[in-house]
Amino acid sequence: MNWNKFDFIVLGAGISGIVLSHVLAQHGKSVLLLEKRNQLGGNCYDKLDETTGLLFHQYGPHIFHTDNQKVMDFIQPFFELNNYQHRVGLQLDNNLDLTLPFDFSQMRKLLDTKTASSLINFFQQHFPAEKHLTLMQLQTINFAPVQQLYQFLKTKVYGPYSVKMWGMPLEQIDPSVLGRVKISLSENSSYFPTATIQGLPKGGYTKAFTKMVDHPLIDLRLNCPANLISVNNNQLLFANQPITKPVVYCGLIDQLFGYCFGRLQYRSLHFEWKRYAVKQHQAYPVMNWPLHPTITRQVEYKQLTQEGLESNQTIVSCETPGAFREGDPRFMEPYYPLNDVSNNALFARYLKLANAIPNIHLLGRLALYQYIDMDRAIAQSLAKAEQLLQ
Secondary structure, three states: OOHHHOOEEEEOOOHHHHHHHHHHHHOOOOEEEEOOOOOOOHHHOEEEOOOOOOEEEOOOOOOEEEOOHHHHHHHOOOOOEOOOOOOEEEOOOOOOOEEEOOOHHHHHHHOOHHHHHHHHHHHHHHOOOOOEEEHHHHHOOOOHHHHHHHHHHHHHHHHHHHHHHHOOOHHHOOHHHHHOOEEEOOOOOOOOOOOOEEEOEOOOHHHHHHHHHOOOOEEEEOOOOHHHEEEEOOEEEEOOEEOOOOEEEOOOHHHHOOOOOOOOOEEEEEEEEEEEOOOOOOOOOEEEOOOOOOOOEEEEHHHHHOOOOOOOOEEEEEEEEEEOOOOOOOOOOOOEEOOOHHHHHHHHHHHHHHHOOOOEEEOOHHHHOOOOOHHHHHHHHHHHHHHHOO
16 A cells, blocks of 8 residues: 555554544545554543443543533534533442532531531632632641541542542652542532533434545544554654654554663553443432542543433443553553653653654653643644644
């Protein structure tokens, strides 16, 4: 095959590769879009369950949210969002009905009336202009009710959840992980308080992505082996043939270079799928289980998709995190980069190799070794397309 007959070659038909390919094609460029899986959409892939007929997300829940106008304009022809507003419940060692993020209403449920009133008054007096405070900020406030709240969130909610998520003792986890956790200084319990829009596309992500790649200038090929591409003396090869056209790589950056410096570390997830003969199994679409010894959360998909709500069946996933290991049947997918000092230094070495190749462009979470929300992935793809079209 003459790989160089295309204007661009894109490796990876996840959200980043799909959006980029669509924009390039809309500008008259021919694109070869290659994907190693037998379906498109990356980890946003969803499908109908064969048993229940319900739509579910094979790689865990994806709730779209953004305040980026360019992103909103781009998705408008493809995503008709449902009215879902994200809600996360907490399963703790009590019978309290608590949700995340923590706001004033949750403080009233958790604490006695006097302590809750004192705490809320303190926040209103000392932080009148603030909408949120981070857990790290709470730690520094010398006021007993604040410290009571901080200790609860650290020891019962975010601390044990993070230990399971990252697979290391709390004291070894980068402080910024807990530092990013916020409480709401109002009655606003929105999980995405700054989002202009949020929800899930009606009919699913796969349907929307299929529409994006349905273009005469996009040649989509599934089931392409990852080792199809290789590097030799700063020259990209496809099936041992030199490639001179621009290549956008959305895969594992360490794999591109044969793991020559060693493997970058990721956290992975194992999903246990359960089906129940009920209309609704749990109070909230997502239930976090911070105190469970292994499970982090349980997700009921019909509450997210808002499809099949009248069905007397439902499908639920239980998530257990673990270290990504290629070939491990439980943890074979790289989900979350372990962005500690050593892994970031290793990534920098691979990035230096990539920068020495004139016709390669890195895009997406695996190539950039970053956790990237969907709207940010779209924004980065739009920016990359603009750069490539100049």
